Each structure stands twice: as structure tokens, then as C-alpha cells.
Amino acid sequence: MNNEEKNLIYKGIPLPKEVHSAESLKYAEDFQVREDDVFVVTYPKSGTTWMQEIIPVILSDGDLTPIQTMPNWERMPWLEEMPALHLLDARPSPRGIVTHLPYRLMCSSFRQSKAKVIYVTRNPKDVLVSSFHFHSMATFLEDPGTFDEFLEKFLAGKLLFGKWCDHVRGWRSSELKGRVLYITYEEMLEDLRGAVVKFSHFLGKPLSEETIDTIVEKGCFKSMKNNTMSNYSLVPEGVFHKGKSEFLRKGVSGDWRNHFTAANEERFNSVYREQMKDADLKFPWDDN
Template sequence: MARLDVTETFCQIAFPGHLHTQDSLRYASDFQFQDTDTLIVTYPKSGTTWMQEVLTLLFSRGDPTLSQTVPNWARAPWLEQYYCPEVLKASQGPRIITTHLPYHMLAPALQGSKVKVIYVARNPKDVAVSFYHFHKLAKFLPQPGSFGEFLDNFLDGTLYYGSWFDHVRGWTNQTRDNLNFFYITYEEMWQDLSGSLEKISAFLQCPLVAEKLNSIQKHCSFSNMKENAMVNYTQIPDEIMDHSKGCFMRKGIIGDWKTIFTEEQNLRFDQVFESEMGSSQLRFVWEHPEDCDPAESLARGTVMEKSILGAA
């Protein structure tokens, strides 16, 4: 199913038609979760692939066989993509399911469910940069134009998958009160992967000895994932993803936005962020600690701090 130039609109949000249909989006919104399911929720380019790898390795007790032989989309399928029903039919044991859908589209399906929900957020400046580069190589996404044009669309919430701000607010507002919910940031995982793995395994009630956690940490490092064909999307044909335009696993660092944002773009972004998220208790790490002026960070309220939500 190519449909590279098709856009599907569902609940006033646009999705790439290459992977989504009206039927697949309805299937997702009406989905019947099992209590043993684990749902990974992200806005695109926020650490989705990383968390898929982490959960695969946690559930396999550190054994990398599955993560090295089965593509990530087949072991942790996207709920809203057309192939998901067939993958889930063939699955055995606890299921890992992935979604980029906003909360309001899944809220009815999640009500009363004991499914474990893991939400991964990433600082939106790095999300915008990563999403911009992904648009360059993914032929099922529109051409991004200049970074300035793309950033305007990101801030306006008119890209595929909708607004980052709406997505994060929707999933983190009050959801801990009625969901089995765990929140973690990309930056927290990047700064302390070992500690993050311990928190995730505790949330999943999947305790592991130090040896197994060390194995998981090794196999889900960025360098290992970049070389893993089951993760790095090099298996996707060139007519779907133009690998000459870049790598799916690009940098994976904190603060890459500083290499492309102009001073004017950064100022506008900060203004929009304050307007959209000023009342939020969420905190984000914007820069690598070695690149960060502590006094400036403190003044801007962006000091490196752990997520205030943690596990529910």
C-alpha cells in the first residue's frame, strides 16, 4: 500500500495515507485493550523507537534475539496503522502496542482498562528538528520546505499528527487519575538510562537483576540501535524512504536544535511555548549539560531536573 501522496483526516487531525486509512483510524479509536497490554505513547520523534527497544528487551529478560530478528513495527505495532490487526492476531503473550494518537482519540477505549500506558516526551525544539529531517527522507510525508517554514507549521500544529502542545497536554492532564500511567522524558533516559530502566521495569512489575539490566542498557544504546537493521529502518525500500537524504537514526542527542535555530526562531518558539505550556508543571531539558549555562538555565526555568510526574 503506497498512497504516498494521500492524506487521511480523522478527528480534524491529518495522517499520512501511506500507513493510515479511515478504517485503521476507526479501528484504533474503538480498540479493545487487554489488561496485559502495554501502550507506548509519543508524539513523533520523541523516543518511540527507543522505548520499543527497551520494552522488547525488558519483556525478553535482556535476551536480544527478538530485537535483532524481528522489525520493531512487527513486535510493537502502531495501533492506528493499517497492518496492526494482522500483527496482533499473530502475537502471543503480553502485547506491546505503539501509538502517536492524541489522548482524546483513545480516551473512550482506555476507560476502565488496566493497560499500562508509558508516555515518552521530548523537548519540542529537538522534536521539531528531528521531525524536519525525517520529512526529508520519508516520501510519505510532505516536503518540509525551509526549516523556518517547517517550524511555523510545527508551532501552528498543522503538521501530520497535529499539535505537539495538544498532544503532550492531552496525555498528561489528569490522566494519572484514571490510567495506569507512567511518564518519562527522552532527556531523562539519555542522562540516566540505567535509572530509567529500573523505573520502567518497576512500573511494569518486571523486576530484573543487575546483570539483565546491564544487558538491556547495552543493546538499547543509540550506537547499537543505529546498527540494528530491525530498528534503523534501512529495510524500508528507497521508494518509501530516500536513504540518500539521511539516516533514520540520526544523532539522538540533547540540544541539536541549537545547530539550526536562528535567534529569531528561538525567541518565537519560547514565546509560543510559554503561551501554550506556561501553566504546565512539566519541565524539559533543552541543552546538553556541557553546553548549558547554569545561571541562564535557572533564569529560564530550564534547569536539568527529573520529571515531576514519574510513575503513577
């Protein structure tokens, strides 16, 4: 299958056919949101798997069963992907749902609801590097080409789910008001316990100190990497070139420095500043 055949274009953004279909996207459009649904929203490669390890345990009041018995794509499905068709409607509340969809493409029932959102943002340079390695290993994604070529695709919004800047800015909509908690991947790395406490308060799920400690322990990178329900080792052979890269690769901040040349950094910074100049947003990486 060549690059052109691997994606479908949905309302201007490319999506991999391996996990998206006309039926799954129609389902996402018509999805009936419940008032107590919890959405974790990310641009791809910004900590989705991490959140799928933490939020289900909080929603189940500390019960570890979801992360011990269900693959992450089942315990907290992507709204726009095919498995959601068979999982979400029958699931008891509160439902945990993840999505990469831009805000503009969220269903009308979401906009009219009081469903809560946790939006995780990650340094776009690290997002780019993680995406580059993921495109190298995933047989259902376009070949990334050279790193320089991939960087230009990223900046132009020609990768999955469009431009990083558009995604981040769209989800800052004033329409969301008090329904959304914003956090960065870097904040979670620096203080995971503090992040878990924030999540539990935001979701109205008070937890004991012991339960919080357990969630932090199970949510660390090493634990996730060793959890067969989370490390994508259950994915059939042929979907990933596992010799090229691991799905859970490093889980760190700042790895972009090991990939960017000085010219890459200058080019990226120039476009990033232009795209974010009137966004009125300040992130931890903006000074670096």
C-alpha cells in the same frame, strides 16, 4: 503525489496515507485493550524507536529474540497503523503497543482498562528539528519547505498528530492516575540504566543486574543504528531518500541549536510559553 494527497485528516489531525487507512483507524477506535497491555505513547520523533528496542526485551524477561528477529514496527506495532490489523489480536500477552494518538482519540476500552502507559516527552525544539529532517527524507510525507516555514507549521499544529503542546497536555489527564509513567528523552540520555530500572519496576518485571546491563548495551544509539531490525534499512528503496538523511540520525539532545536562528528561538519561545502557560508542567529544557 502532491502534499495534499499524502495525508488523510482524521478527526482534525493529519496522518500519512502510507501507513494509515480508514480501516486501520477504525481498528484503533474499536481495539479491545487487555488489562496487561503496555502502551508506549509519544509525539512523533520523541524516542519511539528507542522504546521499541527496550520495552519488548523487558516484557520478554530479558530475551533478546524480539529485537534480533522482528522489525520494530512488528515487534511493537503502532495501534493506528496498518500492520496492527494483522499483528495485535493474535499476539500473546503482555502486548507491547506504541501510539502517537492524542489522548482524546484513544479507544474507549483503553479508558476503561488498567493497561499501563509509558509517556516519553522530548524537548520540542529537538522534536521539530528531527521532524524537519524526517520530512526531507520520507517520500510519503509533505515537503518540509524552508526551516522557517516548517517551524511555523509545527507551532500551528499543522504537522502529523497536531500540536506538540496539546499532545503532551492531553496525556497528563487525571483519568490515568497511577497507570502512567512519565519520562523524558533527556532523562534517558543522561541515565539509560536508571530508566530501564524504572521501566522494569513499573511494569512488574524484575530483572537481574546482568539483564539490565544487556538491555542498556543493546538500547544504546550505536547498537540500534547497527541493528538491521531497528535502523529501517529493511524499508524498501523509494520510501526514504536515504541520501538526504538517515532515519536514526544523531540521537542527541540540543541539536536544535545547530538549526535555530536567534529569531527562530525567540519566535518559538514566545509561542511555547503562551501554549504552556497554565499547564503546570516543568521540563528540563524550560530554563534553556
